[in-house]
Amino acid sequence: MGKDSEKELVGVKEIARRANVSIATVDRVLHHRSGVSEKTKAKIQAIIEELDYKPNILARRLASKKVLHLAVLIPLVSQETDYWNAPLMGITQAEEEIASYGVKIHKYFFDLNDRSSFVEQANLIADSQCDGVLLAPMFIEESKSFIQSCISKDMPYVLINSDIPEQNSLCYIGPNLYASGYLAAHLSGFLLTETDQILIVNISKEIDNHHHLLRKEEGFREYFSVNKRANDIFKIDIRQTTYEYVKSSMQNALDNKNIKLIFVTNSRVSSVARFLEETNIHGIKVIGFDFLKDNIEFLKKGTIDFLICQKPIEQGYKGIMTLYNHLVFSQEVEKVYHMPIDIITKENYLYYRN
Amino acid sequence: MGKDSEKELVGVKEIARRANVSIATVDRVLHHRSGVSEKTKAKIQAIIEELDYKPNILARRLASKKVLHLAVLIPLVSQETDYWNAPLMGITQAEEEIASYGVKIHKYFFDLNDRSSFVEQANLIADSQCDGVLLAPMFIEESKSFIQSCISKDMPYVLINSDIPEQNSLCYIGPNLYASGYLAAHLSGFLLTETDQILIVNISKEIDNHHHLLRKEEGFREYFSVNKRANDIFKIDIRQTTYEYVKSSMQNALDNKNIKLIFVTNSRVSSVARFLEETNIHGIKVIGFDFLKDNIEFLKKGTIDFLICQKPIEQGYKGIMTLYNHLVFSQEVEKVYHMPIDIITKENYLYYRN
DNA sequence: CTGAAAGCGCTTACAG
DNA sequence: CTGAAAGCGCTTACAG
Numbered sequence: 095m096g097k098d099s100e101k102e103l104v105g106v107k108e109i110a111r112r113a114n115v116s117i118a119t120v121d122r123v124l125h126h127r128s129g130v131s132e133k134t135k136a137k138i139q140a141i142i143e144e145l146d147y148k149p150n151i152l153a154r155r156l157a158s159k160k161v162l163h164l165a166v167l168i169p170l171v172s173q174e175t176d177y178w179n180a181p182l183m184g185i186t187q188a189e190e191e192i193a194s195y196g197v198k199i200h201k202y203f204f205d206l207n208d209r210s211s212f213v214e215q216a217n218l219i220a221d222s223q224c225d226g227v228l229l230a231p232m233f234i235e236e237s238k239s240f241i242q243s244c245i246s247k248d249m250p251y252v253l254i255n256s257d258i259p260e261q262n263s264l265c266y267i268g269p270n271l272y273a274s275g276y277l278a279a280h281l282s283g284f285l286l287t288e289t290d291q292i293l294i295v296n297i298s299k300e301i302d303n304h305h306h307l308l309r310k311e312e313g314f315r316e317y318f319s320v321n322k323r324a325n326d327i328f329k330i331d332i333r334q335t336t337y338e339y340v341k342s343s344m345q346n347a348l349d350n351k352n353i354k355l356i357f358v359t360n361s362r363v364s365s366v367a368r369f370l371e372e373t374n375i376h377g378i379k380v381i382g383f384d385f386l387k388d389n390i391e392f393l394k395k396g397t398i399d400f401l402i403c404q405k406p407i408e409q410g411y412k413g414i415m416t417l418y419n420h421l422v423f424s425q426e427v428e429k430v431y432h433m434p435i436d437i438i439t440k441e442n443y444l445y446y447r448n
Numbered sequence: 449m450g451k452d453s454e455k456e457l458v459g460v461k462e463i464a465r466r467a468n469v470s471i472a473t474v475d476r477v478l479h480h481r482s483g484v485s486e487k488t489k490a491k492i493q494a495i496i497e498e499l500d501y502k503p504n505i506l507a508r509r510l511a512s513k514k515v516l517h518l519a520v521l522i523p524l525v526s527q528e529t530d531y532w533n534a535p536l537m538g539i540t541q542a543e544e545e546i547a548s549y550g551v552k553i554h555k556y557f558f559d560l561n562d563r564s565s566f567v568e569q570a571n572l573i574a575d576s577q578c579d580g581v582l583l584a585p586m587f588i589e590e591s592k593s594f595i596q597s598c599i600s601k602d603m604p605y606v607l608i609n610s611d612i613p614e615q616n617s618l619c620y621i622g623p624n625l626y627a628s629g630y631l632a633a634h635l636s637g638f639l640l641t642e643t644d645q646i647l648i649v650n651i652s653k654e655i656d657n658h659h660h661l662l663r664k665e666e667g668f669r670e671y672f673s674v675n676k677r678a679n680d681i682f683k684i685d686i687r688q689t690t691y692e693y694v695k696s697s698m699q700n701a702l703d704n705k706n707i708k709l710i711f712v713t714n715s716r717v718s719s720v721a722r723f724l725e726e727t728n729i730h731g732i733k734v735i736g737f738d739f740l741k742d743n744i745e746f747l748k749k750g751t752i753d754f755l756i757c758q759k760p761i762e763q764g765y766k767g768i769m770t771l772y773n774h775l776v777f778s779q780e781v782e783k784v785y786h787m788p789i790d791i792i793t794k795e796n797y798l799y800y801r802n
Numbered sequence: 803c804t805g806a807a808a809g810c811g812c813t814t815a816c817a818g
Numbered sequence: 819c820t821g822a823a824a825g826c827g828c829t830t831a832c833a834g
Contacts, residue, residue, distance in 0.1 A: 105810095105811055105812080106811070106812065106813095107811075107812095115820075115821085116820065116821040116822075117811090117812080117813095117821090118813085118814085118820070118821060118822085119819085119820060119821075121812075121813065121814090122819095122820090124812095125813095128819095129819055129820080130819070130820085131819060131820090134819085134820085148548075149811085149812075150510070150548060150810085150811050150812070151548060151812095152506045152509055152510045152548065152549070152810090152811080152812090153510055153810070153811035153812040153813090153826085154811080154812055154813080155506055155812090155826090156504070156506045156507055156510060156810090156811085156812075156813090156826045156827070156828090157811075157812040157813040157814080157825075157826050158812080158813055158814085158826080159813085159814085159826075160813090194502075194504065194505060194506070195506070270799065273795065273796070273798070273799065274796075276795050277793065277795035277796045280793060280794065280795045281793075284638040284639060285638060317795075432799050433799065433801075434790075434796070434799045434800050434801050435795075435796040435799045436788075436790065436791075436796075437790075437791040437793075437796070439631065439634060439635075439791075440634065441627065441630050441631040441634045441671075441789075442627070442628075442631045442788070442789035442790075442791070444627070445624060445627065445786050445787065445788045445789045446788050447787075447788050459826095459827055459828080460827070460828065460829095461827075461828095469804075469805085470804065470805040470806075471805090471827095471828080471829095472804070472805060472806085472829085472830085473803085473804060473805075475828075475829065475830090476803095476804090478828095479829090482803095483803055483804080484803070484804085485803060485804090488803085488804085503827085503828075504826085504827050504828070506826090506827080506828090507810085507826070507827035507828040507829090508827080508828055508829080509810090509828090510810045510811070510812090510826090510827085510828075510829090511809075511810050511827075511828040511829040511830080512810085512828080512829055512830085513810075513829085513830085514829090
């Protein structure tokens with residue numbers, strides 16, 4: 095008994111009856127609206143507490159015709175990588191789920207290779223007077239100034255995929271980059287002897303800004319240092335993302351060495367795998383990131399040994415739901431929600447969700 | 449335009465207006481209730497189709513006071529293993545989420561070591577006239593006859609954790625046992641040379657029925673056979689779950705061999721790890737199952753190398769939500785929903801969700 | 803076989 | 819500062 099039997103019937107009506115006021119007044123204090131005398135406000139609040147009143151969300155959404163506008167700012171899916179298709183799917187899924195609850199989602203896309211497109215879209219959002227923003231802060235400086243305008247407009251915002259320092263964001267949802275690098279190193283450890291050579295590969299047009307890649311590299315190196323492993327670790331930054339460029343860079347990097355394992359710090363690992371396959375290089379283990387079609391193909395064939403994946407779909411989904419739950423239910427949110435660090439192999443990729 | 453602009457306003461009222469009937473009549477055909485002439489029924493249905501009417505679920509649940517009763521039948525959490533606490537958490541989480549939508553969940557527990565307790569509880573459910581059942585069919589025969597009574601009473605049921613052949617279940621939600629054994633073998637492969645010896649350990653009071661353990665073993669062996677690896681594979685079935693019994697069994701099993709890796713087919717892997725630790729045996733790799741406190745402790749210390757986990761919380765959660773979505777929204781369900789096969793290590797366990 | 807009316811628990815003008 | 823009333827889109831008796 096107790097728990098089960100009590101709550102049942104408590105609604106605004108009951109509260110109004112007990113407080114000897116109208117339900118409209120109860121509604122006012124429920125929503126912290128002005129225009130209620132301190133005295134009656136206090137009385138009503140006491141009753142709300144006492145009864146542990148929980149509003150009926152169904153009725154709330156039904157009665158209120160207010161629609162909630164959420165803006166999303168993420169990279170455009172490019173032909174170079176369809177990684178961003180995944181978060182977008184999660185966002186769309188959330189959208190479908192809450193559409194009937196009066197939520198509208200407005201999507202803005204920018205080009206990963208074009209900072210100005212980011213600024214442009216960000217400005218559109220800033221002017222749109224929406225109720226909340228989901229943001230992938232790929233360009234640090236530009237993101238910071240966008241965030242400033244969000245703050246000044248009192249728009250809550252959620253960051254996904256990569257975090258940015260100094261932030262008043264509602265929360266960050268995404269990987270712990272350092273930890274994922276560390277794990278990659280641990281897996282590497284299984285594949286190597288103490289003397290095998292390792293190559294770390296960062297592939298990105300804008301490596302300076304891509305703290306993510308560098309933080310993964312740090313985590314990776316840390317593992318070897320903590321475990322006092324003697325393996326030589328080389329590294330290369332590849333600043334053009336075309337296959338031809340990756341190929342020639344890799345040729346140079348492998349030259350005159352005896353690399354046994356390559357750690358690619360992002361989803362571009364398929365370029366490296368393609369290179370190894372085309373040039374008929376065998377006996378090198380490969381670890382990279384993300385559950386993308388190309389990557390999975392190489393995983394199946396055994397050219398890639400491990401992929402680390404961090405639920406990009408769920409990042410998008412959770413991002414939207416967090417905004418929704420915060421705005422509609424005033425739900426408290428964790429400041430940081432690190433995604434699980436999933437290990438994908440030939441044997442379990444079929445069962446990977448997200 | 450198009451998609452966005454159209455639907456907005458279509459409700460029972462509009463349908464009623466167009467069909468020249470009352471909304472009560474519209475409601476009748478919406479719910480396939482009797483008492484409507486074929487003629488008006490056809491007219492209304494045509495309009496519903498034409499308008500692509502989607503009922504407002506909020507209003508539906510709000511107006512209808514009908515409560516949905518779901519029954520859950522799972523093992524009691526024992527002091528021997530708290531595995532079943534996880535699915536229970538997922539069930540409770542789902543319960544909280546949909547409680548305000550008029551769903552009541554009734555939990556029945558049985559003792560894993562006592563078949564009769566299963567039958568007892570199953571009978572209670574069969575008599576309870578609930579609207580749907582979530583079931584962990586640990587005892588095959590008893591489950592089959594319970595399922596028969598569900599079918600005869602037209603109660604939909606969902607299976608979790610382990611599947612049972614011949615089934616008209618709404619769906620199965622749980623691991624692909626064979627595949628998880630296969631993956632375990634793949635991971636083992638990384639840790640071994642071609643000549644290292646392997647020991648498979650099944651720990652359970654009722655191994656005959658526990659097809660799950662045996663199917664994992666099969667998957668495990670299959671990997672070595674497919675990949676033509678020459679490792680000797682030994683096995684032992686331990687039919688008492690107390691630590692003392694496990695310990696002495698393990699002592700025997702290791703005697704006179706040079707085992708380099710132990711594969712424990714379920715969550716009892718911590719007993720084996722404890723044994724290795726207490727008897728100061730080093731240099732044996734260990735792979736087992738499930739994200740349990742004890743197991744994680746040994747993972748941290750390095751006694752256990754890999755844990756394979758299959759989101760038990762989510763199994764419970766999805767089980768309930770599947771019943772709910774099926775009963776409330778008539779949502780179609782996949783017959784089989786295999787959980788991802790997660791690999792847990794020292795480095796990523798902190799980020800594991802579920 | 804069909805419809806008018808009340809009600810689910812809340813919000814929103816509107817009037818005072 | 820406060821309340822009476824209409825309405826959100828649907829369901830449920832009840833009456834015919």
